Amino acid sequence: MKYVVSVEGDQHQIEIEGSTVLMDGRPLELDVRQIGDLPLYSMLLDNESTEVSVEEDGRFRYSVMLAGELYSVSVRPAGTQPAADRSLHLASDNVVRAPMPGLVTAAPVQVGDRVAAGQVLVVLESMKMENPLPAPAEGVVHQVHVAVGDSVEKNQPVVTLKYDQENVAARDDGGE
Amino acid sequence: MKYVVSVEGDQHQIEIEGSTVLMDGRPLELDVRQIGDLPLYSMLLDNESTEVSVEEDGRFRYSVMLAGELYSVSVRPAGTQPAADRSLHLASDNVVRAPMPGLVTAAPVQVGDRVAAGQVLVVLESMKMENPLPAPAEGVVHQVHVAVGDSVEKNQPVVTLKYDQENVAARDDGGE
């Protein structure tokens, strides 16, 4: 089975066949064990022992934590198109969600406001800290879903923005 | 719901109703949390905090480990008969099973031999130690299921014995 894999932007051809992996054509012996039922894998790659945590964050997209470094990897079967992926990525980005549960202690923006990248949309109190939620890019406030005093759950939408296309493109490159 | 509970031979009437337990008529506040999906329970009984491991070993029978002591407890709904339990208990006891996986390094008894309680039926090598498996009570060797050199799995039958009734009774009392 062949895959097109991009790590931090670089593309690789990876083929998995039995316990052999072809990495851009170079054969490697692979032996993997999952630890319990955790997203944690003990890997022997040509006898190099590493333990990696692999978490899916969106279709074809994975966050891989390895030796204290985080790598964002996208994997798609050779032949399929990345387009679907991008559009999905884009859509989800219009909505600013709460990164953690907490209490809304400030919501300074109004529907219709134009906000700059990084401008604070909402302040969440969680774990005794004030956590400002910034706008990911310049745009216009389309909806404000919460009010001061609300307690929100993780991933609950707090504000919906409208972006101009070029910003999205720019951000995507940055985000890769 | 009412239960007849015997611990190490003593009988108790226990009734569970919501978060209240009636222990021989005495009411206690009970709050239990299972730890993960382990057979481990954090119990608050009238605010006394204990952590107990509860493992089922046979119908209505439980082994409870608590503060470094092991208690064998039998629980049956008020009204039901303990008989069923005993017969089950008895049947299983004719067969001497391997308490752990290992390698048979000796099998000194023959079919038809009369063996005394504690007499070695089979020697299993496991974890680099020789582990003699003794007869639980006096009886006659009915079947020998293994031979020297066999590797056996946990709970695999090694010898089947035939007991005289009084021994069984005696052993059961001891076993309570």
Add this chain to the structure above:
Amino acid sequence: MAMIRKVLVANRGEVAVRIIRACRELGLRTVAVYSDADRAALHVRLADEAYRVGPAPAGESYLSIANIIDAAVRSEADSVHPGYGFLAENPRFAQACLETGLTFVGPDYETIRLLGDKVEARRFMRAAGVPIVPGSDEHPGKDIVSAAERLGYPLLIKATAGGGGKGMRLVRTPEELGPALELARREAKSAFGDDTVYLERIVQGARHIEFQILGDSYGNVIHLGDRECSIQRRHQKIIEETPSRALTGELRHRMGEVALLAGRSAQYTSAGTVEFLLDGDGNFYFLEVNPRLQVEHAVSEMVTGLDIVKEQLRVAAGRRLRYRQEDIRIRGWAIECRILAEDPYANFAPSTGKVTGVYEPAGPGIRVESGVYDGFEVTPYYDSLISKIVAWGETRGDAIMRMLRALDEFRIAGIKTNIPFCQQLFNSPSFIGGQFDTSFLEQRFSLSTKRRQAQEMVAAVAATYVEHMKRGLRPGGGDAATPGSAWRRVGRVEAVSG
């Protein structure tokens, strides 16, 4: 003073566990308190008794003096250990314990009031001849804005009832003052139930040096050496060590003497911490005294061999300190790293959720103080500190290498932590060289994004493997549910011990 037989621990998390352990080792009975968020927390599981003190929000449970005292009465505890945070520095709580006939394991409430009120404490220490940092409190009459002008920017907003960086804010320009005051007051309110704040001048390039002191009711006060806590984020300590690289023997001696002066003049009992700022020229300024057990007390224990919590309990029971200053011998070096439930890749946003798996490091020279376990729920209600790793070594280098080894072994699934951040920190030349001050982390250090070809390749293969398994393709006739078994020959082990 009364005999201590049964101790109520008025706290949660790792420090509650720490205190319960000390009590057990002294043969004392322990009473835990818990909010609805903590019924299955480790401190509840390990205590002899446990009482509910309210719903999840701290204000209605761990900060409720009435509920805690009520639990103490119901449990017939004879004493209360407050830990740190929550009510530890609240003199009304200490007083309530006293009036209920409970021995409070800490200094008496007048001392707590004096020292807990940072402004009061600064006045007292100045009078005692201890150098302090210029602040708005020196001219109480003036309003805070003109005080800011006089001190000059940048400056620091501090909560009068403060501690642990809560309610603390850096202000660079007059424009920032207003909003910063608002945030600081709100944080102070939620952390201490008191939103009074004051301003302090910033000591440029300062290092945070503190001394652990211990006092008894007979006027004996000793110190257990210094600790350096300059590695801070948002005014919250992340890494602490003892001894400090920054002190010469002579300077250490002088600061130690001042720490003892501070302790003695306050007739200090129990464990406390005298905090200083040390500038580049070797001038040091009194910051505050924390009249309680300190988060980082463990590093001092590692090099001295003392158990500070046990000593607190002994002196609270009216016994004399078991040590004189000359008994205190420092062996080796100890460093602490705070493991926080924060995502270093998302601007350190708090990370909550169920811990689905955890493996904490162990072995030689490693001490872990933790409140988490497999299945534990990390909630948004409390501090993000979930665990502390303390590494001891014969030298500072040994301790750092041990810490790196330990951080590398740490596994936790279900929540994000600052571990990757800490790993890079302990690898940074500035930290290894001891070249840092309190501004280091925020001004001269950032999470590296350097490329590592070899690792990127491994990451790529790992992600591909998982995607491959997800698609149910099973090379070697394996089973996608347990990918591990899909590879290689199946050893006799599966056959035997399945």
Add this chain to the structure above:
Amino acid sequence: MAMIRKVLVANRGEVAVRIIRACRELGLRTVAVYSDADRAALHVRLADEAYRVGPAPAGESYLSIANIIDAAVRSEADSVHPGYGFLAENPRFAQACLETGLTFVGPDYETIRLLGDKVEARRFMRAAGVPIVPGSDEHPGKDIVSAAERLGYPLLIKATAGGGGKGMRLVRTPEELGPALELARREAKSAFGDDTVYLERIVQGARHIEFQILGDSYGNVIHLGDRECSIQRRHQKIIEETPSRALTGELRHRMGEVALLAGRSAQYTSAGTVEFLLDGDGNFYFLEVNPRLQVEHAVSEMVTGLDIVKEQLRVAAGRRLRYRQEDIRIRGWAIECRILAEDPYANFAPSTGKVTGVYEPAGPGIRVESGVYDGFEVTPYYDSLISKIVAWGETRGDAIMRMLRALDEFRIAGIKTNIPFCQQLFNSPSFIGGQFDTSFLEQRFSLSTKRRQAQEMVAAVAATYVEHMKRGLRPGGGDAATPGSAWRRVGRVEAVSG
């Protein structure tokens, strides 16, 4: 000698993990070896590289010199640490390493041969003026049965290649001799691949006292004090401590001198242990020298602050010992408890299976050396030692209280362990009073079955609760799948962070 950069650890379990940790802390690369039973073992997970050396049975993997050497060559390791057990005391292995150009982290093979052969060692030490226990080896000509008659019963069968109690058997009567010899030889064969045995007279009421020694290639030998290991079952140590309650300062000094004499006369390098028997009258007899790292080395590390494994690696790299005898200072007391996968309620039968959950104790003064984790498979192929708890305290009493605290916290599901047995042991007056010898455990101690009304009531309720839940009865509209949530109000926490 060669530089050491990459170390192959020729072992498994907790000791392999221990050695890997020391290597990492020295910045050395590590190579693990594993059998098919251990692919996912902790030592494989923590090493930089890992090589398969054969199927599960030790004889075909961890005991295969050819396979281990092959792995060392393939991995381009420059050195090999053997740990304890397996090939650690096999001179042919040490020699094979040397001939392959690998630095063997241990004494040279002639020394191992001399000391590993218990009979040879006894002859050598007797010549050096060290007192030894009478044995069948003193008249080699005679056959073993007449030797037994001459020594008198009871006596001890020992494997010439022995260690760790393997192949050791107590013989009370002439009738027992034959069968016992058979068992002992079979055990010795499977443990060391050598079934030669000899007989030793029993020293009545003896305590087992040993000294940890360290030597370098320049003739320097020091000792790190004594260890008492009299608490044994089936000749296997279960609890070790330092210092020993049984030694006066004068006796400790004399035995230490003899230990150094033994080490120097053998021109000993690396870490080793000189074992003695001490009788009730203060007479001591040389038992053997273990030319390797000892299971219980950690207690000596806790009181001296040294890292014995790191020192082994340094001297193996040709460096001088970093310590002179006068540098060694003993601080406090340390006790080790071996956690074994054995069922104390089933005559200590080995217990195997998957560890479905484990919580190991931590906190002040507690060091855990372990090879298990949640999901780890305990197999029948190897030693039953899964974990070691070491407790340090300022006094012996403090250390015992800490150990009890730690054992009480230990949680492990999926396998049985000897923890309940150890808890009762540390609570026994004889142990606390230091009144024991090597026969204590088997002759004067047994697992109590004393009744505890209060606990029996709790046990009854617990079992009833589980049965009740099993029947799917759900008071308060709870959910039997997660009984916990069936009780009490559901706190806001579930609502927020579910």
